[in-house]
Amino acid sequence: MTSAERQARFRAAHADGSPKIRYRRPGDRRSRPARWRDAVAELVTLQNEYQEWLDGLPDNLAESAAAEALRSICGLDLSELESVEPPRGFGRH
Template identity: 40%
Template sequence: MSKCFAVILRVGNIELHADVDALSAEKARAAAVLATNGTCEVVSVTERPKAKKMKTPMSRPERWAAAAQNARDAYDAMSAGRSGWEDAMGELSSLKDEYEEWQGSLPENLQDSALGEKLEAITGMDFETLPDLDDCESLLEEIKDIELPRGYGRD
């Protein structure tokens, strides 16, 4: 890969400054001498970093394409999140069904006990209809805070 060299040439009393792209300082020196047919003295050759290209602003179609891609990425993230939410709600619904079975097999004398009340609180929750996004947080708090039955007479 070529590098950029600043070359200073002297012709009599005049100094000339030139930028030369070359693989090495020696090749830059040789190129400068060849370019002047050997009539110049090379005073110095120093490597300088190549100027970086200025980033041009994106055109309107490029900005549109970028915005469309951002919207697609946001939609995909929401879809993946919704799928995860639906899976989690499905898991909670399956567990609720197990609690309903337990409640259904509970003897009549335990229906109004602490165990029965805990089972009723769980089986009374609605996981079938997905709540609005605003209601999700309150539902999650309710799920987290519910007091689960421990069973085996420990309630």
């Protein structure tokens, strides 16, 4: 789309004079350690879901590429990530 076409589309959209409301997502107010814990919890949840998916695969798909990928994901040891407590930041204990 050319600049002239974009400008014409913009003018047509705003021709009625009504204000256009744009919503902004609020910023993430969680601390980095909280975001870390939430991310690790999400990974563990996903790994459990993938394990259920792997357990439910029919026998004819047991040697497929999807099954191999699922086994790779399920084979990851996430316990080390769960035990890590990131630093809270400068000057905090």
